[in-house]
Amino acid sequence: MSTTHAVNHKWNFGAGPAMIPRPVLERAQAEFLDYQGTGLSIMELSHRSAPYEQLNNRAQDQLRTLLSIPANYKILFMQGGGHTQFAAVVYNLLAWRHRQNKAEKGEAGQGDWRAIPVDYVVSGSWSAKAVEEAQRLGANVRVVCDAKKALGGFKGIPAESTWVRSTDPTLDSKPAYLYYCDNETVNGVEFPFVPSLQGKDIPLVCDMSSNILSRKVDVSKFGVIYAGAQKNIGPAGVSVVIVREDLLETSESKNGLVPVPLMLDYKTMAKNNSLYNTPPMFGIYISSLVFDWLLNVEAQRIQDGQQAVANDQTVGVEAAEARNKRKAEKLYTALEESRFFHIVVSDKAARSKMNVTFTISATPKGSDAAVDKEADKAMEKAFLSQAEERGLLQLPGHRSVGGIRASIYNAMTEEGVDVLIAFLKEFEQQY
Numbered sequence: 001m002s003t004t005h006a007v008n009h010k011w012n013f014g015a016g017p018a019m020i021p022r023p024v025l026e027r028a029q030a031e032f033l034d035y036q037g038t039g040l041s042i043m044e045l046s047h048r049s050a051p052y053e054q055l056n057n058r059a060q061d062q063l064r065t066l067l068s069i070p071a072n073y074k075i076l077f078m079q080g081g082g083h084t085q086f087a088a089v090v091y092n093l094l095a096w097r098h099r100q101n102k103a104e105k106g107e108a109g110q111g112d113w114r115a116i117p118v119d120y121v122v123s124g125s126w127s128a129k130a131v132e133e134a135q136r137l138g139a140n141v142r143v144v145c146d147a148k149k150a151l152g153g154f155k156g157i158p159a160e161s162t163w164v165r166s167t168d169p170t171l172d173s174k175p176a177y178l179y180y181c182d183n184e185t186v187n188g189v190e191f192p193f194v195p196s197l198q199g200k201d202i203p204l205v206c207d208m209s210s211n212i213l214s215r216k217v218d219v220s221k222f223g224v225i226y227a228g229a230q231k232n233i234g235p236a237g238v239s240v241v242i243v244r245e246d247l248l249e250t251s252e253s254k255n256g257l258v259p260v261p262l263m264l265d266y267k268t269m270a271k272n273n274s275l276y277n278t279p280p281m282f283g284i285y286i287s288s289l290v291f292d293w294l295l296n297v298e299a300q301r302i303q304d305g306q307q308a309v310a311n312d313q314t315v316g317v318e319a320a321e322a323r324n325k326r327k328a329e330k331l332y333t334a335l336e337e338s339r340f341f342h343i344v345v346s347d348k349a350a351r352s353k354m355n356v357t358f359t360i361s362a363t364p365k366g367s368d369a370a371v372d373k374e375a376d377k378a379m380e381k382a383f384l385s386q387a388e389e390r391g392l393l394q395l396p397g398h399r400s401v402g403g404i405r406a407s408i409y410n411a412m413t414e415e416g417v418d419v420l421i422a423f424l425k426e427f428e429q430q431y
Contacts, residue, residue: 124184156347
């Protein structure tokens with residue numbers, strides 16, 4: 001690692017909008033004024049034009065390859081982020097279950113849609129917000145697991161055997177879905193397993209906004225996967241939705257059911273190949289470049305740096321997963337070995353490989369001295385200030401929880417993590 005590079009380079013540890021691979025930015029810069037020989041920027045093209053339609057289809061094909069998405073799943077590019085999908089999931093899946101009830105029990109089986117349960121696992125701030133939105137829309141929300149209540153804080157994932165079963169036989173209607181957030185960006189909690197007790201006929205809905213493409217996933221286990229792009233895919237403004245085709249059978253008659261807004265309707269978006277309206281074209285274009293980068297052998301070797309093997313052909317999610325594991329392990333080890341830094345998530349199996357949350361205390365570990373909160377605040381302030389001076393940017397934790405957070409998504413190199421670890425040790429030596 002070059003000393004000049006380490007001193008002058010800016011390392012973006014922001015949780016989102018997050019860093020984008022430099023080769024992607026450079027390619028976008030080169031193509032900015034003339035996309036594919038059209039003489040126009042991608043932002044000036046018609047979304048009905050052949051060049052854009054090709055881009056739209058290519059991006060879907062790339063993502064299907066990266067995640068091995070089965071043929072019976074549709075890939076949608078939608079506007080808005082996770083907050084928009086909080087509502088979209090409620091509308092679409094309640095409509096689907098409402099229709100299923102009619103098919104199974106006839107007109108009498110439909111009843112009031114408000115009676116249909118929707119089940120949520122609350123493991124951090126984002127899943128808690130999803131619950132709030134579902135309640136706001138009038139859904140019959142059941143929290144089948146609340147990690148904060150179970151563990152005294154968002155510090156891990158309670159064993160699935162302790163959750164309320166989605167298949168509770170006392171319910172008049174099957175739940176429309178079971179919802180969870182795979183990686184809680186604010187709290188640094190990541191699921192080490194895929195929930196499996198909800199029953200095969202209850203769709204599993206997952207928010208993968210902050211860890212999609214970071215590790216392998218069996219898409220066939222899910223009904224809906226969605227992800228805001230601005231953490232591990234591309235710029236803010238795009239949401240990727242992966243939805244099983246049979247769930248697109250939304251209710252076509254109201255019968256007391258709130259109709260799905262067209263801009264949130266998965267069926268409408270799938271029918272129109274995500275081109276029902278003008279899509280966020282530039283964001284989808286950058287996302288496609290990121291997919292291309294992940295699928296490029298040489299690009300992944302460069303990203304691996306000193307870990308690269310000359311004849312290694314590993315690409316895509318497999319390459320990213322191995323790299324992310326190395327990055328996270330070395331950073332967590334450095335924090336565990338320090339005297340002043342404390343990892344927030346106590347459950348080691350549930351520690352996020354994307355968002356490493358920690359605090360700093362002026363009272364050394366193992367000391368009998370009383371904690372001095374003012375000294376802790378001063379030490380944290382000094383740490384963040386010195387980090388920024390060294391080009392280690394956007395390390396403050398989320399405003400709702402404070403502390404420190406290092407987001408080390410796919411685009412963050414091992415060199416960047418090594419620079420942060422070196423600074424942790426250097427800072428500790430001051431005390």
